[in-house]
Amino acid sequence: MDTGGMDRANLALALWLAKQGYPVRLVAHRVAEVLLRHPKVRFVRVPKPANAYLLGEPLLSAVGRAWALRTRAEGGRVVANGGNCPVASANWVHYVHGAYTSEPSGGVLRQLKGRVSHRYYVRSERQALRRARVIIANSERTRDDVVAATGVPASRVRVIYLGGDAERFRPVTAEARREVRASLGWPESRPVALFVGALGDRRKGFDTLFQAWLRLCARADWGVDLKVVGSGAQRDAWEREAADRGVGERIQFLGFRDDVARLLSAADVLVSPTRYDAYGLNVHEALCTGLPALVSRSAGVAERYPEALSGLLLDAPDDVDALVRRLEDWRQHAAAWAPHVAALSETLRAQTWDTMAEAIVDTVEREG
Structure with a gap:
């Protein structure tokens, strides 16, 4: 399938x-x-x-x-x-x-x-x-x-x-990105973080990301929205909790999507604090589109990251404080990391x- x-x-x-x-x-x-x-x-x-x-x-x-x-x-x-x-x-x-x-x-x-x-x-x-x-x-x-x-x-x-599919998952021009964001209804002025993974248990680490997002959204200077792609037995519970905690407008649950490549081309970062991934195709595909991807160092795909992108790797998927710091680092160093992400994208797309x-x-x- x-x-x-x-x-x-x-x-x-x-x-x-x-x-x-x-x-x-x-x-x-x-x-x-x-x-x-x-x-x-x-x-x-x-x-x-x-x-x-x-x-x-x-x-x-x-x-x-x-x-x-x-x-x-x-x-x-x-x-x-x-x-x-x-x-x-x-x-x-x-x-x-x-x-x-x-x-x-x-x-x-x-x-x-x-x-x-x-x-x-x-x-x-x-x-x-x-x-x-x-x-x-x-x-x-x-x-x-x-x-x-x-x-x-x-x-x-x-x-x-x-x-991977080198044509489907590839970097897009700035103009194409603006068009996709407009078609999705995402404001150009607000950065978007993406989570792609099943919500049936804690393996993909969404609970860690959720807690990190609560802390970041409590700050006036955190103007990033989170879009969650995936389904599972816990999805409805997470959506209710987001509403109860006052972040329902900052975390949008998109459910299962068959246009992940389109969403990746419109986002600004992928976040995957996974507790176990033999590889991590979602991270691979994000990188192929030229998107920086925060992922647990223990995931198989992380071994393909060069030393220059070590700042995107998470040492402990349960460490909420560390994830907050990594997200802050991404906001600060995204431009400096961009050429290294582009080089990794080219390497991955060759396979x-x-x-x-x-x-x-x-x-x-x-x-x-």
């Missing part, structure tokens, strides 16, 4: 293979419409009982193993994702469950489900990655997490960074989805 993160990366690989003329079998709960229409793609749909991933995972694993064995017997190659399917082939890891435990939220049943799901995913992940012939990680951080969580030798893990897919296929053919 083209919904961002790992789904967007998987779509890019499958689409590149199909366009190169390879027959592609996709074993999944759902796939993007563009793949369903492609004559080289065969979709093996796996049911998801009660629309629950935890109930669908055993089915996905069983069906995936069966098709993997058949595909290898026919001389094909197999790429699994994480703990979805324990097969002796290549495994492309987008997230390491053994590296992060989300704090339980919601009612008792929801918290119990979260704990059971996490144990299941950690166990499945360890089994699948130990069996894989080669593991493809989306960052050095992910490689280190895989080794620490599963005990597989580092020699079996290859790092291939995520690609397209197609070049990423080619690197993965080369690795799979040699080692998978």
Whole structure:
């Protein structure tokens, strides 16, 4: 699916293979419409009982193993994702469950489900990655997490960074930026900070950003508005709290959007105090548009920042005071950082989805 993160990366690989003329079998709960229409793609749909991933995972694993064995017997190659399917082939890891435990939220049943799901995913992940012939990680951080969580030798893990859409996510002219802001109803005179991430739990660090924004908005000199892109179980609660705390006009919740590239081209900074991100495609895409991005130093994408942009990195995602200082630094040093952000943008945009897919296929053919 083209919904961002790992789904967007998987779509890019499958689409590149199909366009190169390879027959592609996709074993999944759902796939993007563009793949369903492609004559080289065969979709093996796996049911998801009660629309629950935890109930669908055993089915996905069983069906995936069966098709993997058949595909290898026919001389094909197999790429699994994480703990979805324990097969002796290549495994492309987008997230390491053994590296992060989300704090339980919601009612008792929801918290119990979260704990059971996490144990299941950690166990499945360890089994699948130990069996894989080669593991493809989306960052050095992910490689280190895989080794620490599963005990597989580092020699079996290859790092291939995520690609991107260099045309969709690119710097725009000042005139184009003004036009986009006008179409969105954003005043030209007020800077905009953007948060892009799920609001289902605390992993993306919105709670830290919210507290930092309360402190900044208490000051008369903080003339920056925050736009929040994302949905999740906690979105309505955050919107109510913003209104209750008197910052409802300074924090706007936009929900799920399919025009993130447009929003990035109109914003002034992205803020991502994430507690865990194997990579961080939202930050990558912001940088590709030439937007400075504040992100936790522990996120995989942070390892691509040059020393000149270390002032954009957050050492502790729970540290509200530090985030306030970093946002103040951004206001003060944005102009000085701009050429370094532009250089990083150019570097990241050179790695397209197609070049990423080619690197993965080369690795799979040699080692998978």
